[in-house]
Amino acid sequence: MQLLTEIATRDSAIAEMESATTVLRGGCEEVRQFSGRPGGRVCTFLPSNNVLYSYVLFGLMPGLWSDEVLIRPSARTRNAVLALHELLEDIPHNPVTMADVSQRQFVALCHEAEMVVFTGRYENLQKIKDSIPSEIPILGFGSGPNPVVAGPSADISQVVRATVASRLFNGGQDCLCPDLLIAHASIYAELRGKLAGAFDAVPRAPREQPGLIVPSMYYTDAFEAAASFIEVHRGKVFAGGAVDRQDCWLEPTIVEFPRLSETHPPELFSPVICLTSYREAAEIRAWLASETEVERGMYVSVYGEPGLREVILGTSINCGPRTSFDIEDGNRPFGGYGRRASARWQGGDVVARPLLLSREAGQTSVASTFPTRAVAR
Known part of the structure; x- marks a missing residue:
């Protein structure tokens, strides 16, 4: 709590811990539904907010079906993320390795990945995506106005x-x-x-x-x-x-x-x-x-x-x-159908849809589709 409230309010930190725990509890069910090829490397550009929840979603969870997860912390919250990793790196089955390197160096590491997760500004995604081999899927998590x-x-x-x-x-x-x-x-x-x-x-x-x-x-x-x-x-x-x-x-x-x-x-x-x-x-x-x-x-x-x-x-x-x-449910697809909100980039093509890493790992191309749970009104 002390670490999280350096960045977040106490109430949002509590909500973040509860969400992170809920996602981990749903991990076994996600693994049972996983249809992709196990193993390989996942590279994640970590967002600057919700650092614990993001560490779980984009670090611990893909570790259930991959060999290695490399995380590059955002410069805005670098110290907090490194301190968080120090607290969590010795928990059982933690696959996360901190890649505290420049963006250019991290992009080079992405060349050996099975999947790249990008969280951040859409404009920054456009700058780096062409530097990553086109056959490697890039999952872009952005934002929207949520009116x-x-x-x-x-x-x-x-x-x-x-x-x-x-x-x-x-x-x-x-x-x-x-x-x-x-x-x-x-x-x-x-x-x-x-x-x-x-x-x-x-x-x-x-x-x-x-x-x-x-x-x-x-x-x-x-x-x-x-x-x-x-x-x-x-x-x-x-x-x-x-x-x-x-x-x-x-x-x-x-x-x-x-x-x-x-x-x-x-x-x-x-x-x-x-x-x-x-x-x-x-x-x-x-x-x-x-x-x-x-x-x-x-x-x-x-x-x-x-x-x-x-x-x-x-x-x-x-x-x-x-x-x-x-x-919002960390065990289900996140986002909408706007390419700035959530989209998969691969092979020079893009498809915008709600994203869940474990499901996307089972897709062979951007053209692949899967049923997304409808949100009940």
């Missing part, structure tokens, strides 16, 4: 509770946090006011304090990007907006945009959420089918909107009246 839709019959209090909890999870520093809330015009004003009040009630506190809090941000580059976003859109800030550069802290902030069709927020990775309205479900369908959102479709939460019933909307998985955190 929340609040329809005309939504329970506004439920939407606010869920959105605040998910947007401020680990101070907003998680790829599953929603970057956009889309509210029906009939409830927009009421929801906006209640969301602002709920944000304002969350205390500013150090990461070690239990409960939902707004801590100083750990990732300085994410802080600078979010602070810049607030300044660029200062005229659209409805609530919050304070920036404390000395302590790397951002006040929970709501940024309003007048038209959904023109609202495509970046991954904010901070306690900042964008807000816009709509009148017809068709507007949301068109937005999810737009070129930008098709590329990064991951999850979408839908509350009280009967016009959005499909399991897949655009390239996003419909979570129904639940958050992306509620449906």
Whole structure:
């Protein structure tokens, strides 16, 4: 806990440990379903957040069906990951070897891999993928805006509770946090006011304090990007907006945009959420089918909107009246159908789909498919 709270809030660290334990408990079942060729090397570019959970998902789990797992830690959390590995390297059957080397050196090690796992910015994936032999599958785990839709019959209090909890999870520093809330015009004003009040009630506190809090941000580059976003859109800030550069802290902030069709927020990775309205479900369908959102479709939460019933909307998985955190399961495929969210790159081709390492290890090419569990609404 002491190690994890150097990066994460206490509540998110507890959630991370629980998720990691749950995934390990499901390991035997995953192995029973494994249909690939056992052995070989897996190379993983570890993400900078959720370091324990990621170590389990991309280190210990593929070790159940491979001979060797090489992990390159992110520069942002290098010291924490090396300390974590020191704690865990002597547990039975740990296949993980830390490759604390340059990106170029690690790419060279990937040439001998059966599979490469890349977690990080899509642009960085594009830079390295052509340096890896094309026959080696690269699994790209990225991010998406994970929008929340609040329809005309939504329970506004439920939407606010869920959105605040998910947007401020680990101070907003998680790829599953929603970057956009889309509210029906009939409830927009009421929801906006209640969301602002709920944000304002969350205390500013150090990461070690239990409960939902707004801590100083750990990732300085994410802080600078979010602070810049607030300044660029200062005229659209409805609530919050304070920036404390000395302590790397951002006040929970709501940024309003007048038209959904023109609202495509970046991954904010901070306690900042964008807000816009709509009148017809068709507007949301068109937005999810737009070129930008098709590329990064991951999850979408839908509350009280009967016009959005499909399991897949655009390239996003419909979570129904639940958050992306509620449906995430480390023993099942992760992500959506946008290539920036989750995709397999191999042989010069790419297919975007939810990814699970053990299943992907049994696929012979990007064209291979497997049934993905539908998310119940």
